[in-house]
Structures are given as C-alpha cells and as structure tokens.
Amino acid sequence: MAGLSRSDVEHVAHLARLGLREEELATLEGELNHILDQYAILARLDTDDIPPTAQTIELENILRDDVVQPSLPVEAVLANAPERDGDFIVVPPVLGGD
Amino acid sequence: MAALLRAGETTARELAEIHLAAAERENHALNAWLSIDRVGALEAAEAADTRLASARGEGPPALAALPPLLGVPVALKDLISVAGGQCTAGSRILEGYIAPYDAHITEGLRDAGAVILGKTNMDEFAMGSSNEHSAYGPVANPWDLETVPGGSSGGSAVAVAAFHAPLALGTDTGGSIRQPAALTGIVGMKPTYGRVSRYGIVAFASSLDQIGPFARDSRDAAALLHAIAGRDERDSTSAPVPVPDALLRLEQSDDEAAAGLRGKRLGLPREYFVAGMDPDVERRIREAVAALEGAGAIVEEVSLPHTDYGLATYYIVAPAEASANLARYDGVRFGPRLGDGDVLANYLATRGSGFGPEVKRRVMLGTYALSAGYYDAYYLKAQKVRTLIKRDFDLLWEAGFDALVAPTSPSVAFRFGAKMADPVAMYLSDACTLPVNMAGLPGISIPCGLSEGLPVGLQLIGAPWSEAELLGLARGYEGLTASADWRSREPAQLAQAADPAAPSPAERARALAAH
Numbered sequence: 001m002a003g004l005s006r007s008d009v010e011h012v013a014h015l016a017r018l019g020l021r022e023e024e025l026a027t028l029e030g031e032l033n034h035i036l037d038q039y040a041i042l043a044r045l046d047t048d049d050i051p052p053t054a055q056t057i058e059l060e061n062i063l064r065d066d067v068v069q070p071s072l073p074v075e076a077v078l079a080n081a082p083e084r085d086g087d088f089i090v091v092p093p094v095l096g097g098d
Numbered sequence: 099m100a101a102l103l104r105a106g107e108t109t110a111r112e113l114a115e116i117h118l119a120a121a122e123r124e125n126h127a128l129n130a131w132l133s134i135d136r137v138g139a140l141e142a143a144e145a146a147d148t149r150l151a152s153a154r155g156e157g158p159p160a161l162a163a164l165p166p167l168l169g170v171p172v173a174l175k176d177l178i179s180v181a182g183g184q185c186t187a188g189s190r191i192l193e194g195y196i197a198p199y200d201a202h203i204t205e206g207l208r209d210a211g212a213v214i215l216g217k218t219n220m221d222e223f224a225m226g227s228s229n230e231h232s233a234y235g236p237v238a239n240p241w242d243l244e245t246v247p248g249g250s251s252g253g254s255a256v257a258v259a260a261f262h263a264p265l266a267l268g269t270d271t272g273g274s275i276r277q278p279a280a281l282t283g284i285v286g287m288k289p290t291y292g293r294v295s296r297y298g299i300v301a302f303a304s305s306l307d308q309i310g311p312f313a314r315d316s317r318d319a320a321a322l323l324h325a326i327a328g329r330d331e332r333d334s335t336s337a338p339v340p341v342p343d344a345l346l347r348l349e350q351s352d353d354e355a356a357a358g359l360r361g362k363r364l365g366l367p368r369e370y371f372v373a374g375m376d377p378d379v380e381r382r383i384r385e386a387v388a389a390l391e392g393a394g395a396i397v398e399e400v401s402l403p404h405t406d407y408g409l410a411t412y413y414i415v416a417p418a419e420a421s422a423n424l425a426r427y428d429g430v431r432f433g434p435r436l437g438d439g440d441v442l443a444n445y446l447a448t449r450g451s452g453f454g455p456e457v458k459r460r461v462m463l464g465t466y467a468l469s470a471g472y473y474d475a476y477y478l479k480a481q482k483v484r485t486l487i488k489r490d491f492d493l494l495w496e497a498g499f500d501a502l503v504a505p506t507s508p509s510v511a512f513r514f515g516a517k518m519a520d521p522v523a524m525y526l527s528d529a530c531t532l533p534v535n536m537a538g539l540p541g542i543s544i545p546c547g548l549s550e551g552l553p554v555g556l557q558l559i560g561a562p563w564s565e566a567e568l569l570g571l572a573r574g575y576e577g578l579t580a581s582a583d584w585r586s587r588e589p590a591q592l593a594q595a596a597d598p599a600a601p602s603p604a605e606r607a608r609a610l611a612a613h
Contacts, residue, residue, distance in 0.1 A: 015465050016462060017442075017445040018446065018449050020450055021450075024455075032463060035521060038413070045404075045483055055335070055538075057291055057292040059334070059335065064334075072199055076181075082434065083435065092437075092439050092441040
C-alpha cells in the first residue's frame with residue numbers, strides 16, 4: 001500500500017482538527033509511514049469470509065426504562081466551561097459571519 | 099489490614115496517615131501521584147472508624163457483615179472521576195477540569211467505606227507502555243529509579259509497589275494494568291470486557307478498555323474487584339453477569355491453595371515466547387511453569403496462530419476508536435480554549451497544544467484508518483482479523499483448558515528514554531497482553547521472580563467471566579512460592595526515594611538522555 005505523503009499528513013491533521021507545527025508534520029510523516037509498514041502483515045490473511053468483531057460480549061440494544069433521572073449538577077458542569085454567560089456556555093460563532 | 103481494623107489493633111485514620119505520609123515523602127522522587135487528597139482521605143477514614151466502632155459494640159456478627167474494604171486506603175488512576183476533584187487523564191487538555199460527578203466505581207468504593215487517597219499519574223489518555231507520555235512527567239520504578247514502571251497505569255502500580263497504598267485501580271486497553279504490575283512486582287488484573295462499569299471513566303478505546311485492580315497479593319486484588327464489579331445501568335456495556343462471591347473466599351492457607359493447582363489444565367501458547375524476548379525473563383517464566391507442573395497442574399503447549407497479527411490489528415482498532423473518543427476535547431464545553439475566536443481555528447489551536455506527541459500520533463493513525471478510501475483496508479480488515487484472534491482463544495476454552503500461562507512482558511523494566519525514539523519498539527511491550535483485550539478476556543499478572551534484580555510477571559489468561567478461577571490459580575502459585583527468597587524482597591531503591599535530595603524522575607530521564 002502506498003505510503004503517506006506530506007500533503008496526506010496535512011490532510012489527516014486537518015480531518016483530526018489538530019493544529020500541528022512544521023516539525024511535528026515532518027516527524028509524523030516518518031513515524032506514521034513506519035507504523036503503516038507494520039500493518040502490511042494483515043494483507044497476508046484471507047478474511048473474505050470472516051465477519052468483523054466490533055465488541056466481544058453478546059449484548060445488544062440495551063435500553064433503560066424511560067424514567068426521569070436526576071441530571072448532573074448544573075453549577076458543577078458550568079464551572080468547567082471556558083466561557084459562560086449565566087446558565088449558558090459561550091461558544092464561538094458557527095454559522096454566518098459574512 | 100481489614101483484620102487489624104476489625105480487631106481494633108489499628109484505625110482507619112492511622113492507616114490513612116501512614117500511607118499519606120509515605121506518598122507525600124516520596125512523591126518528588128517517584129511522581130506516582132498527580133494529586134493527594136489528605137483532607138478527603140482523613141474524613142473517609144474517620145467515617146470508617148465510626149462504622150468500625152459501632153459494629154464492634156454490636157458484636158462479632160456486625161463486624162463480620164462490614165464490607166471488606168472498610169477503612170482500607172486505595173489509589174485511583176487520574177482518569178476515574180471523583181466529584182469535586184481533578185481528572186487530568188495525564189493530559190494538559192484536561193488541566194483545571196473538575197469532575198462534576200463520581201464514577202460508578204468511585205461510588206462503589208465510597209459505599210464500601212474505602213479511603214481514597216488521591217489520583218495517580220498515567221500516560222496521557224492511557225496511551226503508552228512506560229508512563230513517559232504523561233504531560234505531568236514520568237514516574238520512577240522503585241526497583242531502580244532510572245527505569246520506567248511500565249504504563250499506562252504506572253502511577254497506580256508504583257503507589258502499590260512503594261507501599262503508598264495497599265490497593266489501586268487502573269485501566270487496561272492493551273496491557274496498561276498487567277504490564278506495569280509485572281514491571282513493579284505486584285498483582286494486576288484486567289477483568290473480562292463488561293465486568294466493571296466504565297461510567298465516569300475517561301475513554302480511550304471503548305471496545306477494549308476495562309478497569310481493574312492492583313494489589314500486592316491475589317486475595318486483595320479479588321476483594322477490590324468484588325467491590326467494583328457488576329452491572330450498572332449507566333454503562334450499557336457493563337454485563338448483567340453475577341459477580342461471584344468466591345472472589346471473597348480465596349484460600350487463605352498457602353498449602354491448601356497450592357494443593358488446588360492439582361489437575362488444573364493449563365495451556366502454554368508457543369507464540370508468546372516471542373523473538374526478541376529477554377532470555378532471562380523467559381527462564382523465570384519457564385521455571386514458574388515447571389513449578390506449576392510440579393504442583394500437579396497439567397501443562398500442554400498450545401498454539402494461538404494469529405498472535406503475530408495482534409499488534410497490527412490493535413494499532414488500527416485502538417487508535418481508530420481513540421480518534422473518535424478524543425473528538426470531544428475541543429475547548430468548547432470544558433478545558434482550556436485557545437485560538438482567536440473562529441471555531442475551526444480554536445479547534446486546531448486547542449487540540450494542537452493540548453495533546454502530547456503520542457496522543458497526536460494515535461489520533462492521526464486512527465483518523466487515517468477511518469478516513470474515506472482506507473476504512474475497508476485498515477479498520478474493517480482489522481476487525482475481521484480480531485475475529486480470528488478471538489477464535490484462537492475460543493478453541494482452547496472449548497478444548498477444556500482452565501487457563502493459559504504466558505509472560506506478561508517480553509522484558510523487565512527498561513531505562514527512561516530507551517523506547518521513546520521508536521513508537522513501534524514501545525508498542526511491542528504489549529505484544530503479550532493486547533491479544534487478551536482484543537478477545538475481551540480476563541488476564542492477570544502476578545510476580546514470579548526477579549531478573550537481574552528487577553521483577554518478572556507471569557500472565558494467566560482465562561475464559562470470559564473466569565476471574566475467580568484465575569485469581570484462585572494466582573493464589574495457588576502464591577501459596578506454592580510462599581517461601582521463595584524473591585517473595586520477601588522489597589523494591590531495591592525505595593529507601594533512596596525517601597531522600598529529600600533525590601532527583602525527580604524527569605531529572606533522571608534528562609540526565610540519562612544527556613549521556
């Protein structure tokens with residue numbers, strides 16, 4: 001499988017919402033390719049007829065009763081907010097602008 | 099300790115004071131603790147003493163009915179929520195965050211009357227095998243202060259090994275309880291996936307993470323597991339499987355425990371004696387296996403043919419899940435928020451500066467493995483290979499094996515910096531432990547001797563929900579080796595850690611790097 005180019009690394013960093021410095025991108029390009037080389041071993045296995053395993057215990061669709069439960073203490077939750085206005089968390093504008 | 103408390107020979111307050119004093123005295127040299135809660139611990143200890151005194155007044159039946167952990171100190175890895183306290187997960191991005199609620203297991207410990215001493219150091223977001231990836235500095239191993247304690251639950255392991263706490267909790271995603279337990283000479287267990295509720299725990303890889311106990315012997319580990327295990331409505335992956343009371347009834351007599359090994363059928367997976375394994379570690383493991391055979395256990399060599407694929411599979415599945423789990427650290431609702439106000443710029447700045455190098459590496463790997471065009475080749479392929487790895491184990495349980503015996507780690511504790519330059523070398527530290535997470539099985543590491551003065555861990559792996567049986571085997575091996583010389587050894591450099599002039603682990607690591 002083809003390796004990751006520098007622009008691939010930048011693209012993945014953008015997808016992951018990681019602001020990386022030049023030297024971090026350069027280091028990651030080498031390290032990620034080294035790690036991806038280790039993955040090549042998996043291609044040796046024929047897995048066409050093997051179902052994937054996402055989890056190991058056979059529990060499905062666990063639903064709780066629709067009963068009102070106490071929620072987290074509002075003041076304690078808001079105390080962690082980087083910016084607040086009364087009982088609201090202030091967030092940067094997501095829509096609009098210009 | 100529980101017996102001394104019940105007999106009135108010591109008090110919970112006295113136990114808390116002794117352990118707090120040791121932790122405070124040695125933390126500059128070991129860095130095992132990220133926070134020590136002296137006030138909360140002493141309050142909990144006094145409440146325990148009140149319960150003990152009232153039960154003592156009522157007589158022996160009331161004393162016997164007290165929970166086993168009442169008044170016993172415990173250390174928590176700093177990714178377990180304790181209401182009103184910090185929960186950094188070893189990361190800058192959670193600096194200043196105060197947990198608004200208790201984790202399920204924290205509630206369980208409080209109900210049991212355990213005394214929470216504080217929160218322990220760890221690799222950032224539990225990603226690492228040496229504790230060198232903590233944003234708050236490395237942890238030193240009390241057996242040799244220039245070596246790592248393993249990771250990611252390195253602080254919890256050292257807290258127990260250094261006698262700062264008799265019990266600790268950690269999490270294990272690929273070996274993060276068992277490997278540090280092995281490297282610090284104590285007992286550490288990863289229970290079956292689904293055994294313990296993860297409500298209130300910082301998530302790393304949700305199909306693999308499991309909480310488990312550290313202790314200095316199997317009976318203490320079993321009592322701690324009993325206190326935290328069981329179904330919890332708030333974690334839909336916690337399984338409705340009864341928690342066996344046998345965990346509280348492990349054999350007390352060494353001879354009886356060892357006699358219980360007779361007739362047990364143990365598999366020795368040949369793939370776990372990997373190339374590059376330290377030959378002296380292999381000798382200790384083979385000696386332990388010979389001792390088990392000598393006690394009447396039936397040991398047969400077995401094969402887990404897909405073991406070699408475990409590392410690659412794990413390092414796709416775990417980073418993929420981590421990249422999704424760590425998306426929540428965005429500086430919007432909690433934690434520091436950096437940037438100039440534009441939402442994308444804020445994300446990039448907050449995450450770019452809040453995460454350390456190993457977390458960035460894994461988030462990048464995981465994002466790539468899940469990205470358009472690569473999902474089938476990496477993530478789906480890894481999930482299919484995971485099925486093959488799990489089937490290898492299933493066949494052995496169907497064949498009637500009671501447990502598998504293997505090394506926990508291919509090496510003893512290594513020096514600071516030894517594996518930091520090459521992520522793949524670090525990842526190999528977990529080659530013998532991560533298949534157990536991939537298959538969702540319980541595994542335990544127990545001490546089995548020393549190699550050049552450093553502890554070696556023996557790993558026992560069992561079928562799903564067989565924790566009590568595994569701990570019974572561990573207890574058997576303890577009984578068998580009760581008089582071995584290495585059992586009475588304490589961490590060789592613990593006394594040096596008490597020296598107020600001793601360098602910090604970060605200073606030791608820098609000095610080693612300069613050579």
